[in-house]
Amino acid sequence: MAKIQLVDLAHARSGDKGDTANVGVIVYDMNHYEILKELLTVDIVKGHFGEMVKGRVERFELPNLGAVNFLLHNSLDGGGTISLMNDAQGKVFSTALLRLEIDVPDEIAESVRGRGRAPMGEVDDPL
Amino acid sequence: MTEKGIVRIASGQGFWGDDPEAPVRQVKEGPIDYLMMDYLAEVTMSIMQKQRARDPLAGYARDFVPLMGKIFPICVDKGIKVITNAGGVNPRGCAEALVDVGRKSGVGGRATIGIVVGDDIMDRLDILLADGHELRNLDTGEPLSVIRDRVQSANVYMGARPILEALSLGADLVVTGRSTDTALTYAPMIHEFGWAMDDWNRLASGVVAGHINECGAQSTGGNCLADWWSIPNLAKVGFPIIEVGSDGNFVVTKHEGSGGRVTRATVTEQILYEMGDPITYITPDVIADFTTIELKDEGNDRVRVEGVQGREATESLKVSIAVSGGFKAVGTLTYAWPDAAAKARSADRILRERIDLLGLDLEIRTELVGWDSTHGHLPGYPPQDIPEVQLRVGVRSEDKIAVERFTREISPLILSGPPSVTGFAAGRPRVQEIMAYWPALIDKEVIEPYLKVEMFDV
Structure with missing residues (x-):
């Protein structure tokens, strides 16, 4: 087994409903869905976010889309116009979850490493 | 309806403040039958309520009127119908301004506007509360009575029915208040194909199409994390277009030559946006099951959506x-x-x-x-x-x-x-x-008799 960051296995999008943020995590390769499903438990996600998520975490599977959806309750400081957060609508909770470090079989780690990051030159150009 | 029994429903605006050129490109740069535009977010109604309190002629998405001044002639010439919730808390005021701008743009005598009213329950809120409709907060369970004096606006999310009525009365432009975002896309499907209102699978497919359309370019490469660095020409991003057939299956695409990208990844990200329980996506007209969606990436910026299943709608409507x-x-x-x-x-x-x-x-x-x-x-x-x-x-x-x-x-x-x-x-x-948001439910039967369509000749 080898460690990778979730960002190399999956992409994600977030939205909000009141004080709840959602994170939909989507595998790049449908063959990796089972891994995603096994690894992303409610406990792992709740533990990863720690104090960022004050309420409970709900989890929903969408095998048809290679995705797992999470609802992160009480995580937006009230949400909407109440919130004092820069990310009041939880738009980037998605990438916050993709920081998660996961253990995957060596050959998968090899094949996906760097998948989720812009190639050098795209963003690392030193002007 | 075009050749091969396909109806093309284009998205022109994902929120109030979205790219004002996008709807212009949608009507000019390729064939479409309908243009849907979503202007309302959760807090927008309260902002509009305040604007109307200061000025009885205000209270709708003002930017929509000059936009129609630009595209009304093209829409009328090409037979493109426009469906929008830009009416906010004052669809009548919006329609009057549209009649004026329509005549100035040269479509006088050639277009009809249908508006939908009745979603605004602010004026009868106390009667509803007195009748035992507690409007409990869906998140906290508290009854609305505890903060009654702080209420700034109250609008019911409407489904497709009143839009359908306006279309069947011949409206070329339908302006609603608080319609659901998705109904703006699936109402024309029901109208064109004559689907029954208990044809749950077709309606659910329309809801999925609506969800993909409602945030504009967010399904065609905008805000897309997957391979974002390689998504071409976002400066002229093509907003989504739904090509739907009578069976309810559809293709998500965009105009040829436009920027952005339509792939399994871009569409899936939008499907997951603001998603709750995917098995139970509740709308006024149907409950859609998003775990039944089958996506096929056909290449060439075309993603096919099939197999969506739905079930009977609930007896209540959501109140914002x-x-x-x-x-x-x-x-x-x-x-x-x-x-x-x-x-x-x-x-x-x-x-x-x-x-x-x-x-x-x-x-x-x-x-x-x-x-x-x-x-x-x-x-x-x-x-x-x-x-x-x-x-x-x-x-x-x-x-x-x-x-x-x-x-x-x-x-x-x-x-x-x-x-x-x-x-x-x-x-x-x-x-x-x-402005805090207080989501609640209310029985359909006390709302639906109040939903009315009014027609205006340009």
Whole structure:
């Protein structure tokens, strides 16, 4: 087994409903869905976010889309116009979850490493 | 309906403030039958309610009127029908302005506007409460009566039925108040194909199409994380177009030659946006099961959606209630290397001490933009060499005077706080009124008789 960051296995999008943020995590390769499903438990996600998520975490599977959806309750400081957060609508909770470090079989780690990051030159150009 | 029994429903606006050129490109740069435009977010209705209180002619998405001035002639010439919830809390006012701008744009005598009213229950709120409709908060369970005096607006989310009525009366342009975003896309499907209102699978497929259309370019490459660096020509991004057949299956695409991208990845990201329980996506007309969606990437910016299943709708409608909730303000200052983050932290401590000394009753939240304002504690401590951070301090309170006083405490830090500070050119922070969102349910039977269509000739 080898460690990778979730960002190399999956992409994600977030939205909000009141004080709840959602994170939909989507595998790049449908063959990796089972891994995603096994690894992303409610406990792992709740533990990863720690104090960022004050309420409970709900989890929903969408095998048809290679995705797992999470609802992160009480995580937006009230949400909407109440919130004092820069990310009041939880738009980037998605990438916050993709920081998660996961253990995957060596050959998968090899094949996906760097998948989720812009190639050098795209963003690392030193002007 | 075009050749092969396909109807093309284009998205022109994902929110009030979206690219004003997008709908123009949608009607000009290729064939479409319908243009849907979503203008309403959760708090928009309360803003519009305030605008109407100041000016009885206001209370709708004002930008929509000059936009129609631009595209009305093209739409009428090409037979493109426009469906939008731009009417806000004043669809009549919106229609009157549209008649005027329509005549000026040369479509006088050639177009009809249908408006939908009845979603606004502000005027009969007390009657409904007295009749036992408690409008309990879906999140907290509290009845609305506890904050009745703070209610600023109350609107029911309407489904497709009133839009269908307007279309069947021959409307070329349908302007609603608080319609659901998805109904703007699937109402024309029901109208064109004559689907029954209990044909749950077809209706559910229409809901999925609506969800993909409702945020504009967010399904065609905008805000897409997957391979974002390689998505072409976002400057002229093509907004989504749904090509639907009578069986309810559809293709998501965009105009040929437009920027952006339509792939399994771009569409899936939008499907997951603002998703709750995917098996139970509740709308006024049907419950859609998003776990039954089958996606096929056909290449060439075409993604096929098939197999969507739905089930019978509930007996209630969602109500969007806006409640005033005090005041807030956010102040920012930028600190530079060396020790940028430590300076910002120090400035925050001084600021909080001054707030204490003044005895201001404020909730305070501090973030350092460039370090912890997006991913919180997850990235760990910032490197000592971090080139800069922005100190961002937000406060909120029921006490407007306390919030106003806070806004005067930011700039003194420039000369009387830690060094290497800049970024204050925007001046004193603005005090904003907080509008809290109160979601509730109400029985369909007390709302539906009030939903009415009115027609206006241009």
